[in-house]
Amino acid sequence: MAEFKKSGEAVADATPRTTGVDKVDAATETAAVAAVEKPAGRGEPILQVRNLVKHFPLTQGILFKKQVGAVKAVDGISFDLYQGETLGIVGESGCGKSTVAKLLMTLETATAGEVFFKGQDITKLSGRALKAVRRNIQMVFQDPYTSLNPRMTVGDIIGETFEIHPEVAPKGERRRKVQDLLDVVGLNPEYINRYPHQFSGGQRQRIGIARGLALNPEIIICDEPVSALDVSVQAQVINLMEKLQDEFNLSYLFIAHDLSIVRHISDRVGVMYLGKMAEIGTDEQIYDHPTHPYTQALLSAVPVPDPSAREGRERIILTGDVPSPANPPSGCRFRTRCWKAEAKCAEEVPLLAVPERFKGQDTPAAHESACHFAEEKDVVGAV
Ligand SMILES: Nc1ncnc2c1ncn2[C@@H]1O[C@H](COP(=O)(O)OP(=O)(O)O)[C@@H](O)[C@H]1O
Numbered sequence: 001m002a003e004f005k006k007s008g009e010a011v012a013d014a015t016p017r018t019t020g021v022d023k024v025d026a027a028t029e030t031a032a033v034a035a036v037e038k039p040a041g042r043g044e045p046i047l048q049v050r051n052l053v054k055h056f057p058l059t060q061g062i063l064f065k066k067q068v069g070a071v072k073a074v075d076g077i078s079f080d081l082y083q084g085e086t087l088g089i090v091g092e093s094g095c096g097k098s099t100v101a102k103l104l105m106t107l108e109t110a111t112a113g114e115v116f117f118k119g120q121d122i123t124k125l126s127g128r129a130l131k132a133v134r135r136n137i138q139m140v141f142q143d144p145y146t147s148l149n150p151r152m153t154v155g156d157i158i159g160e161t162f163e164i165h166p167e168v169a170p171k172g173e174r175r176r177k178v179q180d181l182l183d184v185v186g187l188n189p190e191y192i193n194r195y196p197h198q199f200s201g202g203q204r205q206r207i208g209i210a211r212g213l214a215l216n217p218e219i220i221i222c223d224e225p226v227s228a229l230d231v232s233v234q235a236q237v238i239n240l241m242e243k244l245q246d247e248f249n250l251s252y253l254f255i256a257h258d259l260s261i262v263r264h265i266s267d268r269v270g271v272m273y274l275g276k277m278a279e280i281g282t283d284e285q286i287y288d289h290p291t292h293p294y295t296q297a298l299l300s301a302v303p304v305p306d307p308s309a310r311e312g313r314e315r316i317i318l319t320g321d322v323p324s325p326a327n328p329p330s331g332c333r334f335r336t337r338c339w340k341a342e343a344k345c346a347e348e349v350p351l352l353a354v355p356e357r358f359k360g361q362d363t364p365a366a367h368e369s370a371c372h373f374a375e376e377k378d379v380v381g382a383v
């Protein structure tokens with residue numbers, strides 16, 4: 001049964017903090033809980049990620065395990081999530097997106113770096129304050145077929161988090177609360193006693209969303225929530241998520257491997273490559289004025305339905321595989337596949353910043369891009 005307990009809350013609360021957290025006194029803890037529970041104002045940074053690192057040790061030997069290296073899944077990432085916005089995070093499979101999600105959910109312990117939720121560093125919290133953070137940051141998982149326990153009814157799946165947070169729904173009210181949640185996500189409240197296999201993929205993802213909403217969180221991390229669904233169903237689920245965002249004042253971190261999926265829902269987009277952020281900006285900046293070669297390559301591969309927009313469009317085909325995160329290239333990680341790479345790219349790590357040439361200019365190209373030679377290129381963005 002344990003393998004199906006993927007509800008972020010259930011797993012997170014069962015995951016004890018083992019490292020990096022000192023005992024705090026009661027007054028400090030009470031102050032941290034108060035800060036976490038105070039609703040963030042619209043447009044304020046609700047989550048601030050600073051130089052976040054997660055290295056998974058690579059070991060050799062059976063009895064005496066020796067560390068022989070590390071998978072640098074996330075290697076120094078910084079970004080903000082503002083209250084009420086949707087930040088899309090995009091990148092190829094294996095670039096570290098799910099690891100970022102797990103770090104924000106405190107399901108993984110960070111190797112280094114900080115994650116501030118309303119000013120409190122969640123990598124250092126424990127006890128009541130950590131529990132309050134975990135209630136406020138929930139997750140919707142990618143695969144609605146494997147993330148719901150087939151032996152539990154929908155009512156139990158959605159309601160199980162109330163066991164850990166009885167303050168949200170006391171015992172006598174849980175059934176009605178679950179039925180309300182089913183109604184909110186567009187499912188018949190009478191389905192409460194059904195099992196996951198009695199639902200379609202889209203309906204199951206609605207159940208996953210209801211579970212994510214159950215504790216009235218402020219942030220929902222959506223890890224490829226529509227990637228496993230048919231294209232026709234994807235739009236319905238995304239529309240539902242947009243509606244819920246307004247209704248419940250939510251902030252979304254929306255992870256996808258495809259730039260076309262996140263455009264519709266995102267206010268800003270961050271593009272990840274091999275454990276680092278390559279470029280981040282508003283959707284107009286990223287889709288219409290990308291300056292990082294990786295973003296430009298990803299955009300050039302997105303199908304464009306309008307034939308006139310297709311004309312004269314350059315398709316950038318990346319050669320070579322994504323290098324291993326256990327042994328990333330020196331300098332710029334993208335250099336082994338970049339058509340613009342020069343000697344400097346192997347020597348100096350490009351920082352994520354507004355490029356010098358665009359600084360102070362009133363142009364959409366003036367946004368953060370981690371490239372020594374950032375410049376605009378005419379690639380037609382996703383629709
Ligand atoms: N628990 C783990 N132990 C070792 N390596 C891991 C673990 N989880 C993820 N990785 C590795 O970290 C890298 C990033 O993985 P992940 O965050 O799942 O990427 P994405 O979600 O972008 O596909 C991959 O190379 C993956 O194999």
Ligand code: SF4
Pocket residue numbers: 292293294332333334335336338339340341342345350370371372373374
């Ligand atoms: S820093 Fe160099 S290798 Fe990296 S993206 Fe820019 S031009 Fe390409």
Ligand SMILES: [Mg+2]
Pocket residue numbers: 097098099223
């Ligand atoms: Mg993933």
